Amino acid sequence: MTYLSKSDFCTTLPIGECTITLEDVYYILGLNVSGLPVSGSNFVQVKQICQHYLGVIPPDRATKGNSIDDVGENASELEKQASCRAYILRMIGGLLMPDKSNNRVHLKYLSLLGDLNKVSQYSWGSAVLATLYRELCLATKPGVISMGGCALLLQNWAWYRLSCVAPESPKPWIFPLAQR
Helix, strand or coil: CCCCCHHHCCEECCCCCEECCHHHHHHHHCCCCCCECCCCCCCCCHHHHHHHHHCCCCCHHHCCCCCCCCCCCCCCHHHHHHHHHHHHHHHHHHHHCCCCCCCCCCHHHHHHHCCHHHHHHECHHHHHHHHHHHHHHHHCCCCCCCCCCCHHHHHHHHHHHCCCCCCCCCCCCCCCHHHC
């Protein structure tokens, strides 16, 4: 087992600041930071992709804010898989890579959830970090009052890297750190 110090996975910039790294994402969220790239087309056929992967066709007016009911014990294997995909999609859009509204998720991620056995092979941590960086950059523009991105990652990183904002916690360090 390899032990790491803060300097091993905290990048110091020329002006003495540090930034969130892939190692931070791994230790804080426990997400895979190596593997297949998380990518997909920005142009998807909403009805077709929802029917294929979720088993439902959303009505025209309901492509935003739809919810899917829980599946019961008597649900078929396909229904259980569709429910699992919907749950993961909600985690992506609501926690890991949310937009400013925190209530929408792009369906380009749904095609990556087709084979649930391969989901863990994707570098979700890299995508989360890239999304957070993009949202932080967008938030610096004049007039912007909110931002998307993984707030859980940003907050926990600040707690572990900036002692002046960290709450005191008698709990031992556990993995992933966000569980603490």
